[in-house]
Amino acid sequence: MSHPPDLSSASRVHLPDGEWTLVLDFLDERFPSVGRDGWVQRMDTGRVLEATGEPVRSDRPFRRGLALHYFRDVGTEPVIPFAEHIVHVDNDLVVVDKPHFLPVMPAGRFVEETLSRRVVRALGNPDLVALHRLDRGTAGLVMFSARPATRDAYLQLFRERRIEKVYEALAAPLPHREFPLTRATRMERGEPFFRMTEVSGEPNAWTEVDVLDREGPLWRYQLRPVTGRKHQLRVHMHGLGAPIAGDAFYPDLRDEDPADFSSPLQLLARELRFSDPVSGLPRVFTSQRILKA
Numbered sequence: 472m473s474h475p476p477d478l479s480s481a482s483r484v485h486l487p488d489g490e491w492t493l494v495l496d497f498l499d500e501r502f503p504s505v506g507r508d509g510w511v512q513r514m515d516t517g518r519v520l521e522a523t524g525e526p527v528r529s530d531r532p533f534r535r536g537l538a539l540h541y542f543r544d545v546g547t548e549p550v551i552p553f554a555e556h557i558v559h560v561d562n563d564l565v566v567v568d569k570p571h572f573l574p575v576m577p578a579g580r581f582v583e584e585t586l587s588r589r590v591v592r593a594l595g596n597p598d599l600v601a602l603h604r605l606d607r608g609t610a611g612l613v614m615f616s617a618r619p620a621t622r623d624a625y626l627q628l629f630r631e632r633r634i635e636k637v638y639e640a641l642a643a644p645l646p647h648r649e650f651p652l653t654r655a656t657r658m659e660r661g662e663p664f665f666r667m668t669e670v671s672g673e674p675n676a677w678t679e680v681d682v683l684d685r686e687g688p689l690w691r692y693q694l695r696p697v698t699g700r701k702h703q704l705r706v707h708m709h710g711l712g713a714p715i716a717g718d719a720f721y722p723d724l725r726d727e728d729p730a731d732f733s734s735p736l737q738l739l740a741r742e743l744r745f746s747d748p749v750s751g752l753p754r755v756f757t758s759q760r761i762l763k764a
Contacts, residue, residue, distance in 0.1 A: 481520070481540035482577050491533040494519075498541075518542040543577070548584045549729040555586055557593065558612065558756055563749050564625065565590065565599060565615040566756045571735035574607045580729065586613060603629055606702070608717070611638070611740025611758045624748040629699070635744040638694040638704060641737035641762050642713035644685065651681040654707040658700045666720055667702045669710050676700040678707045689716055689737070689764045704738060716764055737762050 484501070491497040495514065499507045513519050514529040519541045521527060527539060553570035567590055569575065574585045582588065591599050602614045602625050616622040628634040658676045661668035677697035684691035690713075694704050702721070708714060709721040716737040719725050743756045 481542050484539050484541070486533065486535055486537045486539065488535055489533070493529070494527055494531045494533050494537070494539070495529045497533055498539075513541065543582065548581055551584045552732070555589055556759070557590070558758075560594065561617070563617050563621045564747070565594065565617050566743070567613050567615065568758050568760060569605060569610055569613050569740075570760075571608060571610045572732055575601050575604045575613055581607075587615075590615060602626060603699075605740055606705075606736070606738075608719070608736035609738045609740060610735070610760050612743050612756055613740070614743065621749050628745050628748060632697070633745060635742075636696055636740065637742040637744075638696070639683065639739045639741045639762055640692045640694055640704065640708060641689040641716045641764050642692055642708050643716075644688075644690045645711060645713050648711070651679060653697075654678045654680060654711060656707070656710060658703065658706060663724070666724065667700065667706050669706060676703050676707070678704060680707070680711070687764070691762070705736075737764065 486494065486497060489497060491500070495507070495510055498505070498510045498519075502510075505513075510519075511529045514527060514531075517526045519527045519539060522538045522540065527537075551570070551573045553572060555570060555573065556568040557565065558568050559566040567586060569586050573589075574581045576587050577585050587599065587601055591597055596617060598618050599615045600622065602616055602622075605611060605613055614625065616625050655674040655677045656669040657672040657674050658667050659670050660666075675698065679695040679697065681693045682690055683693050692708070692713075694708075696703055700706075705715055705718055705721050709718070714721050717734045718736055719727050739758060739760055739762050741758050743754070745754050746752070747754050
């Protein structure tokens, strides 16, 4: 009996709305650096797959919403010299404490040096799938589904906002603001494409902000995201006038050297709280990492 391919080292993309004729047309436009011939070669050698592991050939018609997994050609990866810590393992759920600088999923120049690949190797379970993501620069807790049969039950926690996420951040003092407060703004994609920006309009992003420690040149903040927009905590702290220490995106974009580990983003996914949808037990997981300016 054949086994499905190990997709943990693959990158993922969902096909959006659009007028492309073929899946190939979308990939060629979305990732022009690969080149059309490069995508044809990958697709015809089985390196572009559906979530089921079924190959997507170069003549496949475009279909909105299709989830693709694709394997990239990557040279020597920068080694991330920081270790993750496995906090919890059972038949359905794995919780890992991620260090700064380690991507959760394969992306860009990182494939093997990612949290997903490290945990798959450590536990020998190719079915492990991250249930949510943290930015490469953010440290702290990441949950993985350990088997497909119960995966959707845990994903439902995130879809229905039935999981409480608590973060910590070090940022400049805000002595003229009253805490706790709620930052509620509308966030949309900015420029370049991977940055987000606050715009006028009905809010679609909410973060509860409080202060844990006012001593020193940087205050320690507690952040509770109500929604989960990309870069939400970073953008909201910037909008309040206190960009998170070590942030290379907000307020100013600067080039990042993947081998420079001297200025980590001072953002930590400290705690996860929820009622386990499989066992019914209350779950509380806490990161043991400490933010230090």
